[in-house]
Amino acid sequence: MKPHVICHMVASVDGRTLPSRWRPQDALAGGLFERLHEELAGDAWLVGRVTGQEFAKGRPYPESTKESFPRESWFVHRDAKAYGIVLDAQGTIAWGRPDIGDDPIVAVLTTTVSDAHLAGLRAEGVSYIFGGETELDLRVVLEILNRELGIKRLLLEGGGGTNGSFLRAGLVDELSLILCPTVDGAKGAPSVFDSMDAESGQRAPISSMALESSQGLDGGAVWLRYRMQNS
Numbered sequence: 624m625k626p627h628v629i630c631h632m633v634a635s636v637d638g639r640t641l642p643s644r645w646r647p648q649d650a651l652a653g654g655l656f657e658r659l660h661e662e663l664a665g666d667a668w669l670v671g672r673v674t675g676q677e678f679a680k681g682r683p684y685p686e687s688t689k690e691s692f693p694r695e696s697w698f699v700h701r702d703a704k705a706y707g708i709v710l711d712a713q714g715t716i717a718w719g720r721p722d723i724g725d726d727p728i729v730a731v732l733t734t735t736v737s738d739a740h741l742a743g744l745r746a747e748g749v750s751y752i753f754g755g756e757t758e759l760d761l762r763v764v765l766e767i768l769n770r771e772l773g774i775k776r777l778l779l780e781g782g783g784g785t786n787g788s789f790l791r792a793g794l795v796d797e798l799s800l801i802l803c804p805t806v807d808g809a810k811g812a813p814s815v816f817d818s819m820d821a822e823s824g825q826r827a828p829i830s831s832m833a834l835e836s837s838q839g840l841d842g843g844a845v846w847l848r849y850r851m852q853n854s
Contacts, residue, residue, distance in 0.1 A: 625765035626777040629663060630786055631656075631799040632815045639807035639814055640783065650805035652842045659846060663799060665778035667706040667768065668726070671785030672716065675709035681719025684743030692741045694734040696771055698750040700727045706772060710785060712759050714740035721748035729772070731764055733757055761792050783817025790816050793828040793853035797835075804843035830854040 633656045634640050642651055660668070699721065700706075707726040709716065714736035722728055730744060730751040744751050752771065754764035768774040778799075779789055789795050800815065818825070831852040838846040 624769050625762065625794065626666070626769050626774045627796050628765070628777050628779050628789065628794055629665065629797040629799050630779040630789070630795050630815075631660060631663060631668075632780065632786070633801040633803065634815050635805045635807045636802055637806050637808060639812040641807070641812050644807045644809065644812050645803070645805040646808075647805055650803040650842065650844070652840070652844065655840065655844065656801065659799070659801065660778060660780070663776075663778055665705060665776045666774040667708050667729075667772070667776075668778040668780050669708040669710070669785075671710045671781040672712070674780075674782050674785070675711060676716055678707075678709075678720075678723050679716050679718050681717035681743075681747065683717050685739055688739040688742040690742050691738050692745075694753050696750075696752040696767065697741075697745065698729075698771070699748045700750065701772060703727045706768075706774065708768065708777070710754075710759060710764075710781070712755075717743060718747050718749050729768075731759060733759060761789055761794055765794065783813045783815060784819065787816040787818045790827045790829075791818070791825050795851055795853075797851060798832070798847070798849040800847045800849075801840070802845045802847065828854045 635645050705726045706729050707723040708729050710731045712733045714732050728749045730749055731754050732751055733755050734753050735757055752767050829851055833850045835848040835850050840846055
């Protein structure tokens with residue numbers, strides 16, 4: 624069984640997600656994304672490696688260790704109010720912290736990650752799970768999070784690449800989109816859902832989208848929530 628996955632994002636009216644490029648620049652009210660994040664009441668939130676790296680504070684872990692670890696889930700906490708899940712397939716993030724905003728970090732790795740990296744995670748109190756041998760199977764990842772940590776409601780808040788991977792895998796159940804009264808209007812900016820060139824021909828298996836609610840917010844922003852049906 625997998626959690627109910629809500630992709631929660633904020634964007635310009637042309638679907639771009641890098642506020643530094645938006646015009647006008649002051650269209651995003653301070654704390655709006657975080658306030659609605661709390662209102663959605665997820666058991667966990669999930670981002671990809673690039674977004675996760677922005678939260679990291681540590682120096683690189685040692686390149687070797689004498690220790691050897693089984694390739695199985697390892698948890699520091701199993702009773703947190705919410706978890707911060709970060710996809711880091713190759714084990715490149717040195718955290719320097721065990722949590723983000725008091726939410727314990729859970730790194731999602733492949734079994735190719737070195738023992739030295741696992742030792743670094745354990746030393747810093749960062750939990751981890753394995754979602755594949757060389758590549759992550761996102762459905763398997765969700766099932767592990769549900770089974771091992773009881774996560775029933777997950778907020779997908781990654782970059783466009785991570786969001787797009789979940790979308791194309793048919794794993795997004797709901798879209799929570801905050802549209803701000805601003806535009807990007809230029810080529811190359813990240814978007815709510817994106818892909819690598821090799822994935823550009825893959826289409827999401829969405830059979831329908833139903834508007835669940837729309838709400839006007841301060842400053843002219845609009846909060847849209849869509850229920851998504853995957854075929």
